């Protein structure tokens with residue numbers, strides 16, 4: 001397969017737009033990668049629309065968000081495209097890569113691994129920022145100057161860290177139940193040790209709380225939106241939103257962190273607040289009031 005060629009795997013009409021699944025040969029990952037795209041009815045040749053890149057959590061793939069989050073209805077109304085990549089390489093044949101649900105396959109953590117044997121294929125940050133987004137804004141009616149970023153859990157970590165590391169690419173950011181301080185929780189410590197090595201000083205560049213704390217200004221003056229369920233079984237041990245909240249306050253980054261009684265970590269929670277997230281991005285990408 002030619003690296004720049006998109007193979008359309010399926011296409012379905014959805015809220016007046018189209019839901020598509022694609023595969024392509026990724027040069028950054030060195031393997032075929034799948035992803036999904038929702039194009040709203042406003043996306044036409046000659047009429048580029050803003051797009052939101054959604055990063056899913058542990059154990060998910062390119063289907064999870066599109067089938068469970070209920071985002072297409074709002075995307076169609078607002079004129080936003082949606083892009084959902086897979087959460088890791090698949091088929092890299094790294095020994096043990098499918099043995100853990102929180103490390104390896106389904107758990108790429110949206111960074112470029114520096115440690116053997118992961119470094120060859122586990123390059124999700126470069127894949128998304130240097131390959132997939134440029135490819136899609138070249139191939140589809142998407143506006144490269146109006147890209148927003150959001151995600152859930154591990155993907156919320158990905159959204160916050162990639163937004164802070166690539167402020168030139170992303171104009172708006174939000175997250176559902178993000179892993180806010182991966183250097184200080186078991187999921188993050190396990191992933192960073194495996195992908196980046198045992199020296200915690202190398203982890204800080206991929207830790208949203210550390211990245212925000214190191215800023216001198218406000219990287220997203222339009223504000224960051226985070227929703228967190230208070231019945232989320234991962235909240236106390238893994239997510240630590242209060243640490244990111246303090247880091248934002250210290251650099252005066254506007255943050256709306258909403259804590260919702262009764263909601264857990266799953267997609268019923270995500271679907272409940274999806275409209276608010278798409279409108280948060282629309283306000284910044286479309287001057288939507």
Ligand SMILES: N[C@@H](CCC(=O)N[C@@H](CS)C(=O)NCC(=O)O)C(=O)O
Nearest residue numbers: 057058059060064101153154266267
């Ligand atoms: N396998 C884990 C749960 C993994 C999990 O909750 N993954 C989240 C992201 S961190 C998810 O979105 N799963 C897919 C789903 O809920 O459909 C467990 O047994 O506790």
